[in-house]
Every structure is written in structure tokens, then in C-alpha cells.
Amino acid sequence: MAVKLPLADELAAIFARASELLLTDETVSRALELITAAAEAAVPGAAGAGVTLIDADGRKHTASASNTLVEVADARQYDLGQGPCLLAWASGEPVLVSDVRNDHRWQAWASAATELGLRSSVSAPLLTGDSALGAVKLYARDENSFSPATVRLLELFAAQATIFLINAQARESARMISEDLRDALAHREIIAVAKGILMARHGLDEDTAMQDLLMESRRAKRSLRDISVELVSSTQLPR
Amino acid sequence: MALGKDEDEQRLRFEEMLRNADLRVEELWLRYFSIGGIAGQFEVEAYIHGAIALPALQRDILAHALNERLDEIHAPDGRASYSRGSEDAGRLHDERPHDDTDRPEEDSGQDD
Numbered sequence: 001m002a003v004k005l006p007l008a009d010e011l012a013a014i015f016a017r018a019s020e021l022l023l024t025d026e027t028v029s030r031a032l033e034l035i036t037a038a039a040e041a042a043v044p045g046a047a048g049a050g051v052t053l054i055d056a057d058g059r060k061h062t063a064s065a066s067n068t069l070v071e072v073a074d075a076r077q078y079d080l081g082q083g084p085c086l087l088a089w090a091s092g093e094p095v096l097v098s099d100v101r102n103d104h105r106w107q108a109w110a111s112a113a114t115e116l117g118l119r120s121s122v123s124a125p126l127l128t129g130d131s132a133l134g135a136v137k138l139y140a141r142d143e144n145s146f147s148p149a150t151v152r153l154l155e156l157f158a159a160q161a162t163i164f165l166i167n168a169q170a171r172e173s174a175r176m177i178s179e180d181l182r183d184a185l186a187h188r189e190i191i192a193v194a195k196g197i198l199m200a201r202h203g204l205d206e207d208t209a210m211q212d213l214l215m216e217s218r219r220a221k222r223s224l225r226d227i228s229v230e231l232v233s234s235t236q237l238p239r
Numbered sequence: 240m241a242l243g244k245d246e247d248e249q250r251l252r253f254e255e256m257l258r259n260a261d262l263r264v265e266e267l268w269l270r271y272f273s274i275g276g277i278a279g280q281f282e283v284e285a286y287i288h289g290a291i292a293l294p295a296l297q298r299d300i301l302a303h304a305l306n307e308r309l310d311e312i313h314a315p316d317g318r319a320s321y322s323r324g325s326e327d328a329g330r331l332h333d334e335r336p337h338d339d340t341d342r343p344e345e346d347s348g349q350d351d
Contacts, residue, residue, distance in 0.1 A: 180269065187273040195275070207296050210275060214303050214321070223307055224274045 011181070013170045028168040032064040032161055039138060039157045040066045045145040046138045047118065050074055051126075051161055052085045053134040060086075063134075069116065073139055076112040083109040085135040088123035092132050094151045097121045099143035119143040122150050124158040126165060133165050187225060194228035197235060245323045247289075249298055253305065254287060256319040260308050270304040295322035 032051050040049040050065035052074055062074040077083030083106055084095040097103050097120055100110045113119075123137040136158045138146065191213065198209040217224045257267070264287070268280040278286070278297050285291040286301070293301070302319035309318055 184269060184273040188275055191275045210296060211299070214299055217303065218306075218321075221310075223310075224303060 024171070025168060028164045029063065031164040035136070035157050035161050035164075036064045036066050039136065039154060042153060043138055043146070043150055045140050045142060047141045048073075049136070049138050051134065051136050052077075052089070053126075053165070054089050054132070060134075069118075070137075070139060073113065073116055073118060074137075076116070077109060080106075080108045080112065082106040084121050084123040085137050088125045088135040088137075089132045092125050092127060094122065094124045094155055096146060096148070096151055098146075101143075113139075117141055120145045122146040122154055124151065124154040126158050126162045128162055128166055133162065136161055190228045190232060191224060194231040197231050246292060246298070249302070249320050249322060250286065250289060253298075253302060253319045256305055256309065256317060257287065259314050259316075260305055261312070262305070262308055267301075267304060267308070270308060271301050274300060274304055274307075276300045276304065298322055 036049045036051055040046050043049075048066045048070035050070040051063045052060060053063045054060045060078045062071055065071045065074065074085065077085055084097050087105070088095045099119055100113045100121075101119070103110060113121075118139050118141060120140045120143050121137055123135045125135050126133040136154055138150065138154060140146065194213060195206060195209040198204055198212055199206060202209075202212075204212070213224060213227060217227045220227065260267075262270075264284050265280065268276075268283050271278075271283065276283075276297060278293055278301075282291060282293065283301060286293045286298075299321045302321055306318045
């Protein structure tokens with residue numbers, strides 16, 4: 001679930017991670033467990049709650065579940081490739097199922113849920129900007145267990161879970177230094193070395209050395225990088 | 240924030256040239272950072288909009304980053320300008336190590 005950050009954000013994320021401003025994966029999964037427990041406790045009649053995460057490649061997994069029934073029900077959705085959580089994720093809209101037996105959107109899922117003794121469910125997508133990270137859901141054993149008010153409540157839990165997930169993603173992105181950043185740093189290094197050579201060679205301060213590099217680049221009509229590479233190789237003695 | 244006259248001229252010229260460059264602020268900042276600039280992306284953006292001042296050297300590095308881009312796309316007319324100090328200090332130490340030796344005019348007429 002890597003997010004491509006602009007370079008400045010990427011640097012900020014790296015430093016934030018280094019100074020432990022970003023939450024660890026353990027903290028985030030603990031937060032998801034708490035949200036799952038809170039969602040279940042807040043809604044009378046719920047048989048269980050859970051959080052489904054879906055990565056950029058479409059891989060699905062249950063990141064948190066209040067009991068094994070939820071895990072099994074989720075797994076059936078993933079296996080079948082259909083169900084209310086997958087629809088909520090794909091559409092970006094909450095999905096309310098009043099009674100699976102009368103819901104004709106998913107035949108296979110309806111029989112799987114019925115076998116598990118589940119009748120109703122509500123799923124809310126984990127929305128971030130224009131994409132969805134997965135869904136939070138509640139299952140119930142009785143039909144008509146959930147109302148539009150439950151949908152609204154679950155959307156709030158979903159919003160809360162999303163905040164934790166985005167934080168975890170920033171941490172993940174900061175772990176993988178992008179090619180852009182590596183190139184930029186290598187580029188900077190060459191110029192810094194060239195500056196150092198001018199400083200030592202002519203007894204200059206750093207700013208003056210930089211001004212001189214800029215001047216030479218302009219005079220020679222060549223890029224600062226080319227000028228710097230040349231200066232750096234000029235220190236090598238001929239063999 | 241009021242900028243000095245030279246600074247303001249340099250900034251306005253920069254803004255004008257940036258429009259020809261077809262370059263997003265993030266891309267400009269990346270180029271600026273890559274050649275040794277030290278101001279953050281937010282500061283660079285604020286400078287472009289005239290909200291804050293940047294030190295002369297940082298302005299020149301930013302101008303240079305933009306100009307290298309304009310060179311790459313063979314943009315026809317004009318380049319971003321450099322600070323006054325940079326134009327005055329336009330000498331290379333390889334060529335003239337002691338620039339305080341050449342002041343021929345000043346002492347003329349004082350000999351007798």
C-alpha cells in the first residue's frame with residue numbers, strides 16, 4: 001500500500017519517522033482492534049465487527065476482527081470475490097444489507113452468509129482522497145438489525161480507522177527512499193564536493209564557492225552538474 | 240512583506256520566466272534541491288508569490304535551477320536573472336585570485 005509522496009513530504013516523513021512522530025505498525029493494529037471493539041459495542045444486535053484492508057494490487061485481508069465468525073465471513077467474501085465489503089470498497093459508498101435472503105446483488109455471498117447464520121450487515125469504505133483502503137463492517141444474526149443511523153455511525157468509525165491507516169502508510173513510504181530522492185541526494189553530493197574543492201583550492205567560504213560554481217556554469221553554458229563532475233575528476237593525478 | 244527593489248525585480252522576472260518553463264513547483268523545488276538549494280518547498284512557493292524573501296544565494300540557485308530547465312527545453316526568450324551581488328562578483332578565482340589589486344582609476348592624480 002505504498003503511497004507516492006512528493007519529495008518534500010517524503011523527506012518530512014523520513015524525519016518524522018526518525019523522531020518517532022509516526023505511529024508504529026503495532027500501534028496502528030492496536031488502534032484498529034479498539035475501533036472494531038468500539039463499533040461492536042456501540043451497536044446492539046451486532047454479531048461482530050471487523051476491518052478489511054485491500055492493497056493497490058487488490059489483495060484483501062482482515063486486519064482486525066472481533067471474533068472468528070467475522071474472519072470466516074470476510075474470508076468467504078474474498079474467496080467469492082463478491083459481497084458487501086467489496087462493494088463498499090469498490091463504490092466508495094456504504095452498503096446496508098437488511099436481509100441477505102432478499103438481497104439479489106450477490107447470490108453466492110447470500111448462501112455463504114446464510115450458512116454461517118448471518119442475516120444482515122453494514123459496510124463502510126475506508127476513504128482517503130479519491131481512493132479506498134478497504135472497509136469496516138458489522139455483521140448480525142438477525143435480519144433488519146441495522147438502520148441508516150448505524151450506517152452513519154460506522155462511517156464515523158471508518159473515518160477514524162482511516163486516519164490511523166494513512167499514518168501507517170506514511171511510515172511505510174518513508175522506509176522506501178524513492179529513486180527521485182536518491183538521485184537528488186547524489187546530485188547534491190557532487191555539487192557539494194565541487195564546492196569543497198573550490199573552497200580548499202582558493203580559500204573561499206562556502207557561499208562564495210557556490211556563487212563561483214554558478215558563474216562558471218553560466219559562463220561555460222554547461223550545467224552545474226557537468227561543471228561539478230569535471231572539478232571533482234580534476235583532483236585525480238594522472239597515472 | 241516588502242522586498243528590496245532588486246529583490247523584487249529578480250522575483251518578478253523569475254515569476255515571468257517560470258511561466259515559460261512548464262514546470263510545477265514540486266519539480267522546480269526538486270531541481271533546486273538537487274543543485275544544493277536549502278530552502279524548503281513551502282518557502283520556495285512563498286517566495287514565488289512574493290510572501291517571503293530568500294537570501295541572495297538561494298535566489299540565485301533557484302534562478303539557476305529554472306534556467307537549466309529553460310536551457311533543456313530550448314526556451315527561446317530570456318532567462319531568470321541573478322542577484323546584484325552575483326553579477327558584481329562575476330569573476331573566477333582561477334583567473335583572478337586577488338581582485339583587490341585592480342583598482343586603476345582610484346589613485347590617479349594623487350601622486351604629487
